[in-house]
Amino acid sequence: MRRLKILFIFALLFIGIRSFNALDTEQKVHDYAFLLTSEEEEKLNELAHEFVDEYNMDIVMVTIKNRDLSLSTKEYAQDFYDYNKFGIGNTHDGLILVIDMSSDRYFKISTTGEAIRIYDDDRIDSILDDIEDQIDKDYDAYYKFFETFINSSSKYAKMGVPSSNENLYIDKYGDPHYRKQFPWVGITIFSLIISIIVIVVLYLKNKMVRKATSADVYLIKSTINITNRLDRFLTTHTTSVRINDASSSSGHVGGSSVSRGSSGISHGGGGRRM
Amino acid sequence: MGNTLDHKCPSCNAVLKFNPHGQNWVCEYCKNKYTIEQLEEYEKKSNKVLEKEPEVKKSDIDVYICPNCGAQIITDPSVSATSCVYCKNTAILKDKLQGEFNPNYVIPFKKTKEDAIDAFKKLGKGKPLMPRAFSKKENINEMSGIYIPFWLYDYNSDGVVEAHCNRITSWSSGNYRYTKTDTFLVTRGGNMSFEKIPVDGSKRFQNDIMNSIEPFDYNDMKEFNYSYLSGFLSEKYDITKEEAQEDAINRAKESFKEQMKKDIIGYNSTTIVKDNINLVNTNSSYVLLPVWMLNIKYKDKIYTFAMNGQTGKLIGDIPIDNKKAILIFIITFAICFLIAFVFMYISRGQI
Incomplete structure (x- = not known):
């Protein structure tokens, strides 16, 4: 029976992550690596629902044993979340923790929608630290990892949006945008420059006496005769400047690192090796 | 003592002044009008002072007898037409405009005293930084219509100009943006002619002010006749043709370089590094050009304004x-x- 289950998961993973959609999104814990007892699973699911009710953000926990090697843990986490349609509201607010037990062991948090705002890089690091501490304490206490994850996430959700992301906002497609500081200084400098130009122009209107330096008015245009034209090459030099690569799909918005998953939805987050 | 001259009306013998608007002479008393031809004819007939060469040597005689009231007029050596302080009559000091001081041409006044006052009153137009009270008529401390001596120079020029020119191309490849600057040595040679570059021949008037009222329209230029001077002041030159020439030469050279620069195309920047321009003075003439000089007194300071007596262009530095x-x-x-x-x-x- 157990073997069958493994086979089924194997098949599922091989068929493609994109066929996840049969999952029940009310079930927040998906233990494909069989690290939890069913009681633990149920308890975590309850905690998760409390979190969802309290903060109006989804929280999902997944363990996997064998991963499609064409995907990184990060991509797996993003795709699992996106294609199974987790998340609250139009912007799919929420976060997911994936513990990857395949040959390279990773644990990875991915945030979506409003969660990108709430969990900036510093907070993600802090949550990962908390989980890592727990792993150091007891390597096999998987339940504890998830409990720490929920508690730590709750702590920050309660604190609200960090100052680093105050000017970040999530548009209707779930993409984060950084709202720059209102450019008071720029406006002031712009206005100063224009005012100075206006005053200088008006000042020059009052200074009408000018020494004449050319005799263009007295030049007889029809007598201009150019007899000799020679252009000789002298030297050349080339300079180069590095351009910032702006075309990459990952980047930094406000205090959060953001990348776009295969579904086209933006995610924040971070992860570590176990 | 020198000879003074003014024009008497052939009909009533009153003082006859030049009328800038009609470009003729109108007697203020009998309202008769005369053209230059009529006056010349009359003067020939009357065989007046005009005909005989005065035996007075060129000197710095500064005292004249007013032909109208007999008072003594004292003037600067450079003044050639003035007005009597007693009877306000114009006195043209004829011997100062003879021999080498005899002007070739004159552009008669076209703008009257009233035109100059009007122009001054409208000075504030488009100049919001001018103190509102500045352009009041009462601030005109003194104003006079003066024929100012100018030298006009004609030049044939030819020469060569050398410039360093840069052509800049830029492109990006990979993560780098490249900027390539090609430098060329560009030579242009040629020739051109200049006609009647004016230089003020009187030390009394600032060169930059005289520059600023340019240009005059030479189409109105007339053979010199004393008659145009009546009613106005006049000066004779005290900067010789040779001394004054330098300004004209510099201006012509500058224009020559500009013209050559205009022919250099296809570069992003052009800097002239060397030039060799020869100017040949083909002709020069001594002319009297009409200028209204205005002394403006505003808040105990004197501001000098000048108006081109032909075109009406009024210039001067306005306080802020x-x-x-x-x-x-x-x-x-x-x-x-x-x-x-x-x-x-x-x-x-x-x-």
Whole structure:
């Protein structure tokens, strides 16, 4: 029976992550690596629902044993979340923790929608630290990892949006945008420059006496005769400047690192090796 | 004592003044009008002072007898037409305009004293920094219509100009943006002619002011005749043709370089590094050009203004009203700030 289950998961993973959609999104814990007892699973699911009710953000926990090697843990986490349609509201607010037990062991948090705002890089690091501490304490206490994850996430959700992301906002497609500081200084400098130009122009209107330096008015245009034209090459030099690569799909918005998953939805987050 | 001259009306013998608007002579008393031809004929007939060469040597005699009232007129050695302080009659000091001082041409006044006053009153137009009280008629301390001596130079020029020119191309490859600057040595040679570059021949008038009222329309230039001077003041040159020439040469050379530079095309920047221009003075003439000089007294300071007596171009440095300047600065700043603020506010709202 157990073997069958493994086979089924194997098949599922091989068929493609994109066929996840049969999952029940009310079930927040998906233990494909069989690290939890069913009681633990149920308890975590309850905690998760409390979190969802309290903060109006989804929280999902997944363990996997064998991963499609064409995907990184990060991509797996993003795709699992996106294609199974987790998340609250139009912007799919929420976060997911994936513990990857395949040959390279990773644990990875991915945030979506409003969660990108709430969990900036510093907070993600802090949550990962908390989980890592727990792993150091007891390597096999998987339940504890998830409990720490929920508690730590709750702590920050309660604190609200960090100052680093105050000017970040999530548009209707779930993409984060950084709202720059209102450019008071720029406006002031712009206005100063224009005012100075206006005053200088008006000042020059009052200074009408000018020494004449050319005799263009007295030049007889029809007598201009150019007899000799020679252009000789002298030297050349080339300079180069590095351009910032702006075309990459990952980047930094406000205090959060953001990348776009295969579904086209933006995610924040971070992860570590176990 | 030198000879003075003015024009008497052939009909009533009253003083006859030049009328800039009609370009003729009108007697203020009998209202008769005369053209230059009529006056010349009359003067020939009357065989007056004009005909005989005065035996007075060129000297610095500065005392003249007013032909109208007999009073003594004392003037600067450079003055060639003045007015009697007692009877206000014009006195043309004829011997000062003879021999080498005999002008070749004259451009008669076209603008009257009233035109000059009107132009001064309208000075504030388009100049918001001018103190409002500056252009009041009462501030005109002194004004006079003066024929100012000018030298006019004709030149044939030829020469060569050398310039360093840069052609800049840029492209990107990989993560780098490249900028390539090619430098060329560009040579242009040629020739051109200049006609009647004017240089003020009187030390009394500032060169830059005289530059600023240019240009005069030489189409109105007439053979010199004393008659045009009646009613106006006049000066004789005290800067010789050779001394004055330098300004004209510099201006011609500058224009020559500009013309050559205009022919250099296809570069992003052009810097002239060497030039060798030869000018040949093909002709020069001594002319009297009409200028209204205005001395403006404003807040105990004297400002000199000059109006081109032919075209009406009035120039001079106008004082700045600091209060107005600060006010305009603040208003401009506030308007710009508001526009920029609204613009930024709206554009951010659209994200």
